[in-house]
Amino acid sequence: MRRVTALPTLSVGLGYRPQFRAELFENRPCVDFLEIIADQYFDAPPEKLAELDLLRAHFPLVPHGLDLSLGSVDGLDEVHVDKFARLIERIDPPWWSEHLCFTRAGGVAIGHLAALPLTRAALDTVERNVERLRRKIEAPLILENVTTVVAVPGAEMDSAEFLSRALERTGCGWLCDVANLHADAVNHGVDLEAGFPRWPWERVVQIHFAGGRWRGDVLIDSHDSPTAEAVWALFERVAAVAPVKAAILERDEKIPLFTELLDELERARRILAAAPPRVDAPPIADAEREGRNAVGMSPPTPNDLMATQNTLARLFTDGGFRETYFDHAGETSASKDLAALDRESVALFAESLANKRVADGRKTLPWTAKALGNDFARLLRPALGGPAPPRRHADDAATVVARMEKDPTVPTWILDLARYELGFVAAATPGLVCTAKRLRWPPARLVRAAQEGGHPGPLKSCFAVWLRWPNGALRHLVF
Numbered sequence: 105m106r107r108v109t110a111l112p113t114l115s116v117g118l119g120y121r122p123q124f125r126a127e128l129f130e131n132r133p134c135v136d137f138l139e140i141i142a143d144q145y146f147d148a149p150p151e152k153l154a155e156l157d158l159l160r161a162h163f164p165l166v167p168h169g170l171d172l173s174l175g176s177v178d179g180l181d182e183v184h185v186d187k188f189a190r191l192i193e194r195i196d197p198p199w200w201s202e203h204l205c206f207t208r209a210g211g212v213a214i215g216h217l218a219a220l221p222l223t224r225a226a227l228d229t230v231e232r233n234v235e236r237l238r239r240k241i242e243a244p245l246i247l248e249n250v251t252t253v254v255a256v257p258g259a260e261m262d263s264a265e266f267l268s269r270a271l272e273r274t275g276c277g278w279l280c281d282v283a284n285l286h287a288d289a290v291n292h293g294v295d296l297e298a299g300f301p302r303w304p305w306e307r308v309v310q311i312h313f314a315g316g317r318w319r320g321d322v323l324i325d326s327h328d329s330p331t332a333e334a335v336w337a338l339f340e341r342v343a344a345v346a347p348v349k350a351a352i353l354e355r356d357e358k359i360p361l362f363t364e365l366l367d368e369l370e371r372a373r374r375i376l377a378a379a380p381p382r383v384d385a386p387p388i389a390d391a392e393r394e395g396r397n398a399v400g401m402s403p404p405t406p407n408d409l410m411a412t413q414n415t416l417a418r419l420f421t422d423g424g425f426r427e428t429y430f431d432h433a434g435e436t437s438a439s440k441d442l443a444a445l446d447r448e449s450v451a452l453f454a455e456s457l458a459n460k461r462v463a464d465g466r467k468t469l470p471w472t473a474k475a476l477g478n479d480f481a482r483l484l485r486p487a488l489g490g491p492a493p494p495r496r497h498a499d500d501a502a503t504v505v506a507r508m509e510k511d512p513t514v515p516t517w518i519l520d521l522a523r524y525e526l527g528f529v530a531a532a533t534p535g536l537v538c539t540a541k542r543l544r545w546p547p548a549r550l551v552r553a554a555q556e557g558g559h560p561g562p563l564k565s566c567f568a569v570w571l572r573w574p575n576g577a578l579r580h581l582v583f
């Protein structure tokens with residue numbers, strides 16, 4: 105068993121995003137470590153794994169998971185766990201992280217982080233899943249607090265108690281997202297300062313900080329703006345009492361000049377440097393048996409939780425089901441608690457899921473998205489009415505291109521550009537050896553037209569080919 109204080113100090117770093125790879129290496133001394141999105145390296149093509157090895161050669165890396173769904177009463181997806189275990193073996197990090205949430209239920213992939221019901225049954229589920237996880241992954245795990253957009257009725261405790269108990273029972277450290285804590289306090293009218301001593305600060309290993317965005321009167325953890333002053337104040341407050349080993353700036357959208365990110369890192373570094381050293385942190389890594397005894401297990405009857413999670417997953421991803429459910433005021437609800445579910449917050453969560461898929465689609469087909477502008481969302485949004493598909497990014501990209509093909513208002517050259525970008529998506533499919541696209545314009549002219557807002561000029565047909573050599577290298581040819 106290792107104490108938080110025995111973990112190495114990594115200081116201050118960035119959530120790695122390929123968009124700023126060049127600037128990152130130009131400013132190597134200013135970034136102490138990187139957090140990588142683990143899921144992006146599962147089933148990854150060789151060039152993505154080469155990127156991972158390059159990052160590892162220059163920075164300490166901490167993998168951050170999105171889709172283990174540690175709170176799913178359905179249990180863990182063992183195939184997903186095996187992929188995570190292989191990644192951890194490859195990079196040998198000092199610790200790794202996941203979210204205290206669920207991302208799927210009843211066979212429905214939500215595609216985003218959904219807050220758990222604050223109940224003993226949910227704690228039992230998390231403990232059970234983490235115990236199973238530890239049979240395959242020994243590296244210390246830290247759990248992140250997510251924002252609660254939809255508060256599930258029937259809570260048996262508040263968020264501070266739920267988190268404290270979850271960490272005690274699993275023996276995990278805390279990845280304290282101060283922006284999420286702030287957003288929840290603002291959105292749910294909680295006085296964080298008044299309840300400050302009730303949070304498990306002694307278990308903090310790492311901090312996440314980021315900027316959010318107001319949507320109506322709700323603060324969303326959008327990671328698309330500079331960190332707000334109120335979040336910086338909370339960061340300082342936490343660093344003064346918690347054994348923080350590391351802090352990561354998360355920036356996913358509207359990425360600014362790299363120097364602005366570096367300024368935020370420098371401010372975080374100053375805060376951590378000013379914090380007093382801590383020596384009295386509790387053990388983490390292995391499940392803490394005394395924690396389990398102190399809290400006690402509730403009866404092993406997860407049926408209610410399963411029904412609740414299954415219903416929530418459908419409400420978040422199925423617009424038709426959502427309308428019917430709320431129009432009949434909970435007659436169809438799986439449990440009496442869910443009858444009190446707030447329709448507006450469920451709709452907001454569903455909306456943010458759809459927005460996230462559109463944003464991810466923009467990253468998968470960046471030139472097409474630039475050429476289409478707002479039409480990109482118009483084309484993709486109607487196709488987002490169901491659960492997230494298994495290969496979400498690739499499948500959503502294929503969907504948008506299929507819709508473009510049927511839409512006579514889309515200029516032919518932009519359709520050509522989209523088909524060209526889809527070639528790269530297809531070339532990253534595991535096991536695919538060769539793919540080819542016939543284009544009406546050379547790709548260089550298509551990309552320049554998107555870049556400059558012009559037109560690719562006269563027709564000049566060509567073939568774009570992607571070949572995967574036996575050694576894994578990707579060869580791309582245009583002729």
Ligand SMILES: [Fe+2]
Pocket residue numbers: 248281312354
């Ligand atoms: Fe976070």
